[in-house]
Amino acid sequence: MERYLDKDKLTPWGDILIAGYGKGRLKCFPGDPEIVHDAVPADMVVNAMLATIVAHANQTSSETIYHVGSSVTNPLNFDTVQKCAYMYFTQNPWTDNNGKHVTVKELTMLKSMASFHRHITLHYLLPLHLFKLVNIICCRAFDGICKNFERMINMIQRVVKLNEPYLFSKSLFDDTNTENLRNAVQGSENDLNIFFFDPRIIDWEDYIVHTHISGLVKYEF
Template identity: 45%
Template sequence: MLLGQFHQNLPLAIVRPTMVTSTYKEPFSGWIEGARTIDGVITAFGKGRLKSFLGHPNSILDVIPADMVVNSIIMAMVTHANKSSQIIFHVGSSLRNPMKLPSLSDLISLYFTQNPWIDRNGKSIKVSKLIVFGNIATFQAYMAIRYKLPLKVLWLANLMLCQYYREIRINLNRKVRVVMRMVDLYKPYAFFTGSFDDSNTENLRVAIRESDVDVNLFYFDPRCIDWEDYIMNTHIPGLTKYSMKP
C-alpha cells in the first residue's frame, strides 16, 4: 500500500466503512444523497420493478449510518494525531449488531405495503412480499417460468398479430432487465455470510469513553441501532423523501 510505504513519520489512520446508509441522527435523521448499496433494491421494490431477489438466508448486511462514519473519522484523527504508526479502522455493524437479509426484505415489504409509493401519474404502487431465493438454481427456474417463457409467448404473438402486444412485452422485458441487473450487482453481498473484525474501532470507542469526549455527540457504536426502527422510521422515509424520484 502506497500510503503505508510513504507516510514516514506522519500519522496514518485509514477508516474503512462498510455499506453507508442514511444518517442516524445528524444533521437530521434519514438524510441521504442518491441511492447506493441496499437502496437500489429498496427503490426498485418500492416502485414495483422488483418482485424477487437472490440471497443466502444467513447473509449479513453490513451497513452503517453516514453520521457514524463521520464521527469515527473525527475520533480517529483526534486520537492518532501525534502517533507515527498506521492503523486501519473497520467501521460497520456485522460483528457488533448484525442485520440479516431476510430481516431487511421483511421490513421493506412491510413499509411499502403500509406506505405505497405514488408514481408520477399519481398512481399508488401496490406491492406484495419480496420473494428471496436462497440459491441460483431456484431463482433461475422462477425467472424462466415467471418472465422468460411469457416473453417468448408475447414475441410469437406479436409476430402473428402485428405487434399488438408490443408495449406489454417491452414493459415485461424491462422488469426482467432490472431484476437481472440487481442480481448481478448484489450477488457478492447477497451470499456473503461473514463479518468484519472491528477490534481497532472497538478499542477506539473504549478510548473515547474513557476520555472527556462527549460520546453522545461523537457516537459511532452500531449496538445502539434498533434496525427495525431505523429501517422503518428513518432510512426508508429518508430515502423516499430525499432520493427516490417519481
C-alpha cells in the same frame, strides 16, 4: 499513514430494492434471508473518521485499519430489512402517478442462484419468447415493447450477477480496532458525545422504518 474502511448505511443497491418494492415493482428477490448486512448510519462513519484523526494526530507514521461495521456487534439480517419495508409500506402505501395506493406483499425469497434462474426463465424469458413470436406474426408491431422487456430482464440479471457474492455471503467483518478506538474515545465524556459511533445502540427496526425508509421516500422517490 492512516487508513480506514467504512460502510455507508445500507448499500446503494439495497436502496434501489427498497424503492422498487415500495412502488410495487419488486415481488421476489434472490438471497439468504439470514444473511447479515454490515450496515452503519453515515453519521457514525463520519464520527469514526474524525475520532481516527484525533487518535493519530500526534503520530508521524502509523498504519491501522478501522472497519466501521455492525455485523459482529449488532447484526442486521435481510429478513429484518424485508419485514421493516413491509411494515412501512403497509402503513404508508406509495401513491402512483394515477393517484392509486400501491399494495405490497411480503417478498418471495429465492434462496439460491438456481432458483433465481428458474424464476427468471419461467416468468420472464419464456413469456418474452412467446411475445417475440406474436410480434413476428403481427409484422413487428410490438418491437418497442419487446425491446424494453428484454432490456429490463437483462438489467435484472446483470444486477443480480454483480451482487451475487454479497447476496449469499456468510462473511462477518472484524471491528476489533474500531472497538479499541471507541474505548479510547470513551476516556473523555465530551469526545464521546461528539464522536459517538457505537452501532450496538441502534434499534434496527426503529432506524430502518422511521429514519432510513422514510428518508428514502422523502428525498429519492
